[in-house]
Amino acid sequence: MTGKRWLAFKLISILLVVVSLASAFSVAESNPTRFWTLLCITALTALAFLVLLSASQKNLHKFVTEMESQLNITERDSLYKFPAPAVIVDNDGIIVWYNIAFTEQVYGNDAFGVHIGSIIDIDLEKTMNNKNVTVDFQSSHFKISAVTTEKRDMESQLISNLTLLYFEDISDYINLETEMNDLRPSIMLISIDNYDELLADGKESEKSHILIQIEKLLETYLDEHHGILRKLSAEKFFAIVEDRYINSMINDKFKIIEEVRSVPVSSKTPITLSIGVGMGSTDLAESEQFARQALEMAQGRGGDQVALKREEGYEFFGGVSNGIEKHTKVKTRIVATALSDLIASSGSVLIMGHRNGDMDSVGAGAGLCGAIRILSPDTYVKMVVNLERNLAKPLIDRLNDNLTGEEPVFASPEEALEKIDENTLLIVVDTNNKDILDSAEIYNAAKQVVVIDHHRQVVNYIDNAVIFHHEPYASSASEMVAEIIQYFPGVDKLQSYFADVMLAGIMLDTKDFVMRTGVRTFEAAAFLRKLGADMVAVKGLFANSVDCIQKRSQLLTSAEIYHRCAIAVDDSADECIRVASAQAADQMLEIVDVDASFVIFRTAQGINISARSLGAMNVQIIMEKLGGGGHQTMAAAQFEDITVFEAKAKLVGAIDEFIANIS
Numbered sequence: 001m002t003g004k005r006w007l008a009f010k011l012i013s014i015l016l017v018v019v020s021l022a023s024a025f026s027v028a029e030s031n032p033t034r035f036w037t038l039l040c041i042t043a044l045t046a047l048a049f050l051v052l053l054s055a056s057q058k059n060l061h062k063f064v065t066e067m068e069s070q071l072n073i074t075e076r077d078s079l080y081k082f083p084a085p086a087v088i089v090d091n092d093g094i095i096v097w098y099n100i101a102f103t104e105q106v107y108g109n110d111a112f113g114v115h116i117g118s119i120i121d122i123d124l125e126k127t128m129n130n131k132n133v134t135v136d137f138q139s140s141h142f143k144i145s146a147v148t149t150e151k152r153d154m155e156s157q158l159i160s161n162l163t164l165l166y167f168e169d170i171s172d173y174i175n176l177e178t179e180m181n182d183l184r185p186s187i188m189l190i191s192i193d194n195y196d197e198l199l200a201d202g203k204e205s206e207k208s209h210i211l212i213q214i215e216k217l218l219e220t221y222l223d224e225h226h227g228i229l230r231k232l233s234a235e236k237f238f239a240i241v242e243d244r245y246i247n248s249m250i251n252d253k254f255k256i257i258e259e260v261r262s263v264p265v266s267s268k269t270p271i272t273l274s275i276g277v278g279m280g281s282t283d284l285a286e287s288e289q290f291a292r293q294a295l296e297m298a299q300g301r302g303g304d305q306v307a308l309k310r311e312e313g314y315e316f317f318g319g320v321s322n323g324i325e326k327h328t329k330v331k332t333r334i335v336a337t338a339l340s341d342l343i344a345s346s347g348s349v350l351i352m353g354h355r356n357g358d359m360d361s362v363g364a365g366a367g368l369c370g371a372i373r374i375l376s377p378d379t380y381v382k383m384v385v386n387l388e389r390n391l392a393k394p395l396i397d398r399l400n401d402n403l404t405g406e407e408p409v410f411a412s413p414e415e416a417l418e419k420i421d422e423n424t425l426l427i428v429v430d431t432n433n434k435d436i437l438d439s440a441e442i443y444n445a446a447k448q449v450v451v452i453d454h455h456r457q458v459v460n461y462i463d464n465a466v467i468f469h470h471e472p473y474a475s476s477a478s479e480m481v482a483e484i485i486q487y488f489p490g491v492d493k494l495q496s497y498f499a500d501v502m503l504a505g506i507m508l509d510t511k512d513f514v515m516r517t518g519v520r521t522f523e524a525a526a527f528l529r530k531l532g533a534d535m536v537a538v539k540g541l542f543a544n545s546v547d548c549i550q551k552r553s554q555l556l557t558s559a560e561i562y563h564r565c566a567i568a569v570d571d572s573a574d575e576c577i578r579v580a581s582a583q584a585a586d587q588m589l590e591i592v593d594v595d596a597s598f599v600i601f602r603t604a605q606g607i608n609i610s611a612r613s614l615g616a617m618n619v620q621i622i623m624e625k626l627g628g629g630g631h632q633t634m635a636a637a638q639f640e641d642i643t644v645f646e647a648k649a650k651l652v653g654a655i656d657e658f659i660a661n662i663s
Helices: 003-026 032-080 100-105 124-129 171-183 195-199 204-224 243-251 256-262 284-300 330-344 359-375 393-402 413-419 440-445 477-485 496-510 519-530 535-540 546-557 577-588 619-625 644-662
Strands: 086-089 095-098 132-137 140-152 159-169 185-192 228-231 236-242 273-278 305-310 313-318 348-352 380-384 424-429 448-453 467-470 560-562 565-570 596-603 606-613 634-639
Touching: 086 100, 100 159, 140 171, 171 243, 185 243, 185 284, 204 228, 204 236, 204 256, 236 243, 256 273, 256 313, 273 284, 284 305, 284 313, 330 359, 330 424, 330 448, 330 467, 330 477, 348 359, 348 413, 348 440, 359 380, 359 393, 359 424, 359 477, 359 496, 380 413, 393 496, 413 440, 424 440, 448 477, 477 496, 477 519, 496 519, 496 535, 546 565, 546 577, 565 577, 565 644, 577 596, 577 606, 596 619, 596 644, 606 619, 606 644, 619 634, 619 644, 634 644
Parallel strands: 273 305, 348 380, 348 424, 424 448, 448 467, 565 596
Antiparallel strands: 086 095, 086 159, 132 140, 140 159, 185 236, 185 273, 228 236, 305 313, 560 565, 596 606, 606 634
16 A cells, blocks of 8 residues: 555545444433444544554555665675775774675785784774774875774673774875975085184185085085075085985985085084974965074084974984084183173072082082172072982082171072062073973062073073073083183182182083183183182092992992993992992993993982093983983983982983994
């Protein structure tokens, strides 16, 4: 029966029943016999309607059942032959069904009972919780969508999930995106390190010949990578290279920084380059800005390296040589004049070093404090030190003894914090890393900041300084301060004990004028001697207790040699372990065939590593891989919530990675 006929039948049947009931009740009083006759006719009509309705409903149910079965077959057949891969997995990720396309495009073998994770690298939990996840498989790229349904077992009442994973091939889009990224241009800024100093004594013809060789090397290197090179000045160049060729340069570790050292120069120091690369930016303007920041970072880390800046951070290549000392002091004089003006316009001056301050940090700060008091007698000047975590207590005690009856030089972080106002000048010495300052609260509260540091620039450097005096070739912060205060009026009146502490800082970082010393180092020491620094008294500041000497001997005895590196471990957390570890690290360099030394030790704050070298191995790069930093010949790192043996394993891994990168 068709739909229209069935509807008409229902309407007519209902109408007959209504009419029969109405007629029966209308004659009920006048003719009772006829009333019962009509009522019987109505009942028979209703019964006939119900019989026909029941039969029709059975036919309809049969029709719907057959249609549902046919639809299920059609859906299953369509999904099985669907051109995109699809699988159904259970709660455990086991494949219980898959279609033909999955066999043809993803997995050619029988996949029933196989875990989906053994076929394709997929985070199943993440996939089920998200609308889609992109995965790479062989040379294809798929976006996977998941649909999960519940299935209840009627007997056990257990609920299990079945998940349909639908694979959408987006390889064309990914390949197009990769191609567009490869074609995106990046900016390179190239600078010859210390060009003026290296070629100052050469003849004009020699300078021209050297520059021509450098230019030829750069042109050849850029031609190999299909780049454009333009000369900005005698020592600076600008290049544009597509990202795909920058990646090729990364693979060869920017070999140009090695090749340029082969250019012969009259001086004993080879030519080196600093290169800044801006990559992955949205446009050329941003890429150029990235390149400038990267070049500043490369030069701030001592030059002879490549700094590559992306949106997510920096990456470094090279940097295996020492920074080249600059003979000119023009920059120092300019900094001294600018610093004098800032001090004169400030109501108070605070000087602060790094956490766990040493003799260089405290010596440079205290010496600068004494010079500022002569320069500006009415200005409140204090050196901020945390005595609970300081390695220069002998120096602090000696200076306090000499200042008996005078205004103390040192203040605690709490005391200094109370003195900070809008006119306070904060001078940070011996670090440019905002994460290891002696007091982060003081740094955050200060409106004006000056940085005087000799460590290689870190990624998280103090970037809001009004004066950033950074010389990575300098031996120590004390040397830099000694050079600056020479331009302060009346500095010849500085008391000799301030000269002592600065000389102690220089001696600490140069290992008694053996490491990282240049002409300017000895000039600074001579200036301090002129102010009355006493070498014997300074040497007495380095005296050790019997316990420290014994601990140092234990560390030396426990040393192991690994890839020309001496490694010692101590888990005792002794009071003198910081001093003993630094001295042991220095002494281990005297072992035959040792290029670097590392001492791993525990303190109340966590696990520490002191690293030293004689220049053959760049310990700064190794420590940076562990979250630390420092110099090529002296660096450190710190850890929390790990053991000394776990720290040793991390160190060994960093050494292996360093050796692999330079080989």
